[in-house]
Amino acid sequence: MGPGDLSVILPELLLAVSAMGFLMIGAFTGEDRQAGNLTFATAGVMAALGLVLILGESGRHVAFNGSFVMDEFARFAKVMILWSSAAMLALSRDYMERRGLLRFEFPVLIALATVGMMIMVSAGDLMALYLGLELQSLALYVIAAFRRDGVKSTEAGLKYFILGALSSGLLLYGASLVYGFSGSVRFDSIAAVVQAEGVSVGLTFGLVFLCAGLAFKISAAPFHMWTPDVYEGSPTAVTGFFATAPKAAAGVLFARVLYEGFGDAVEAWRQIVVFIAILSMFWGSVAAIGQTNLKRLMAYSSIGHMGFALVGLAAGTAAGASGLLIYLAIYAVMNVGVFAFMLSMERDGRPVVEISDLAGLHKTRPGVALALGALMFSLTGIPPLAGFFAKYYVFLAAVEAGLAPLAIAGAVASVIGAFYYLRIVKIMYVDPEGEPLDDRLPGLNSAALAVCALIVGLGWLPIFSGFGVTDVGAAAAQALMAR
Numbered sequence: 001m002g003p004g005d006l007s008v009i010l011p012e013l014l015l016a017v018s019a020m021g022f023l024m025i026g027a028f029t030g031e032d033r034q035a036g037n038l039t040f041a042t043a044g045v046m047a048a049l050g051l052v053l054i055l056g057e058s059g060r061h062v063a064f065n066g067s068f069v070m071d072e073f074a075r076f077a078k079v080m081i082l083w084s085s086a087a088m089l090a091l092s093r094d095y096m097e098r099r100g101l102l103r104f105e106f107p108v109l110i111a112l113a114t115v116g117m118m119i120m121v122s123a124g125d126l127m128a129l130y131l132g133l134e135l136q137s138l139a140l141y142v143i144a145a146f147r148r149d150g151v152k153s154t155e156a157g158l159k160y161f162i163l164g165a166l167s168s169g170l171l172l173y174g175a176s177l178v179y180g181f182s183g184s185v186r187f188d189s190i191a192a193v194v195q196a197e198g199v200s201v202g203l204t205f206g207l208v209f210l211c212a213g214l215a216f217k218i219s220a221a222p223f224h225m226w227t228p229d230v231y232e233g234s235p236t237a238v239t240g241f242f243a244t245a246p247k248a249a250a251g252v253l254f255a256r257v258l259y260e261g262f263g264d265a266v267e268a269w270r271q272i273v274v275f276i277a278i279l280s281m282f283w284g285s286v287a288a289i290g291q292t293n294l295k296r297l298m299a300y301s302s303i304g305h306m307g308f309a310l311v312g313l314a315a316g317t318a319a320g321a322s323g324l325l326i327y328l329a330i331y332a333v334m335n336v337g338v339f340a341f342m343l344s345m346e347r348d349g350r351p352v353v354e355i356s357d358l359a360g361l362h363k364t365r366p367g368v369a370l371a372l373g374a375l376m377f378s379l380t381g382i383p384p385l386a387g388f389f390a391k392y393y394v395f396l397a398a399v400e401a402g403l404a405p406l407a408i409a410g411a412v413a414s415v416i417g418a419f420y421y422l423r424i425v426k427i428m429y430v431d432p433e434g435e436p437l438d439d440r441l442p443g444l445n446s447a448a449l450a451v452c453a454l455i456v457g458l459g460w461l462p463i464f465s466g467f468g469v470t471d472v473g474a475a476a477a478q479a480l481m482a483r
Contacts, residue, residue, distance in 0.1 A: 009068060009070075011053060016111075016115050018111065022107060022111070025104070034104060035102045035104045036102060038108075039092070039093045043087075043107070044086070046082045053075050054079055060479065062124060066124045066188065068122050069122050071476075073255075073256070073321075073325075074121050074252075075476070076473060076476035077248065077252040080248050081121070082114065084332040085110060085244070088237070091343055091448055092240065095236060106143065109142055113246070116133065116135030117132065117136050117246065117248075119131060119135065121256065125185045125187060126185040126186075127185055129257065132253075133217065134168065141160055141161045142157070144160045144233070147234075147235050153233050156229055156234045160230045166216075167223065170212045171209065171214070174208065174210035178190060181200050181202035181206065191261055191263055194265050195264045198265070204268060207269055211258075211272045217246070217250040218254060219303055219306060221276065224280070224284075227300075227303060228296045230299075231243070231295045232295045236295065236351065239298070240336075243298060243302055243335045247331070248328040251306065256480065259321060270314055273313055276310055277308075278409050281409065283300075284301060284302070284305070284413075285413045286416060288304070288417065289420050291355075294355050295353050297420060301417075305331050307410075307413070308394060309331070309394065311406055312324035312398070314398060317397060319397040320398070320401065320477075321476075321477035322397070327394055329469050330378075330469070331390065333456060334375055334386075338379075340445045340446075340448040341445070344445050347435060352437070360432065360433025360434060361437070365441075367450075369429065375456060376421045386455065395407040398410075
């Protein structure tokens, strides 16, 4: 390890050192007196690091003999991860504080999970991949059960931990097979073996197990079984975090493994990704129809949306990788906006999460109902909102790669999924008003809801040019393909 290696991992190093420093401050001051300040400080550090990455030196840099890769693909993903983590952490402070859940460990665990995600998306071999994945997962297991006196929260943490251990076992078994039949854990060396010798039976089995483990992390069907219960049982602030940064990180990691390690064997893994994508799209769309709990609905929504994102991955092209990045970025913005509102859903000071609680919202809080309606239309994929273009890019990549039936299946799943999103709009604007929600939306949450609604509503205009996401996403995808 040399100074050059440290400069490449500087963002991760700074965030990890900050987390350790905040941990010491919280431990020595005691009584969680600094928890609120540490939450904002951690969010500020993550937001600043995201800005530094945007302004930093471009190009491809490697560290630790190729185990860690910093390129435009990783840069795009890290900015997305850091900013969505910072947004959800800042929005969570009021919610956690009002319910007596805000402890100094909370922002520290979020920061450590974010460090793990950043390592994941820069992994250049299977060892770094597993290191980042487990660092993220261990922190997420704890915050899922952060409400220690709540049965559902404890159950959520336990389920996530047990099923996470199972997925890690599948991932490690797949990694051992890949190493055994390729002779290396580095993605570039694995790619060289695949190019020279093709995909052997052993490598195929290893690839299947790797995809199974990664599909669990992205909560794609049929490895989604943990998602609804964990989303419902965790505190809403934790659910919001689960729905943003970890999804983006797992999706990007999926792409890096398949494109860099097995880029010359697209046909060997495409059928796996196509199967997972179709099952996720339809399972998420159909299973959400009967949900009455908003958090469970968002869980099934996430399963469906990860299926749509995988449509881009299945293409196996630069356009597919670009579509995947754009989809994940827009999905993160939409979820930050939705959870900015959900964190404030209260009646008589008690949190509520039933969909029926939104009845008549347009009369009591018309601005909030308008913004939330825009986000629901965008999640549906109705033009000209940003959610439509997210699907457009992945479907276009699939068609160009000869996967038109997959794109058609995605369009059908979108129509089915439109039912439960539009039902929320119908409940807000058509259903008779019941007992109103408390008229309480913290300023930060109100601003986040408004900004996210404006982004999904105006991002298509030429003057905004998708806020630069499309061009940057295309450049990032090209960097991945130039392995």
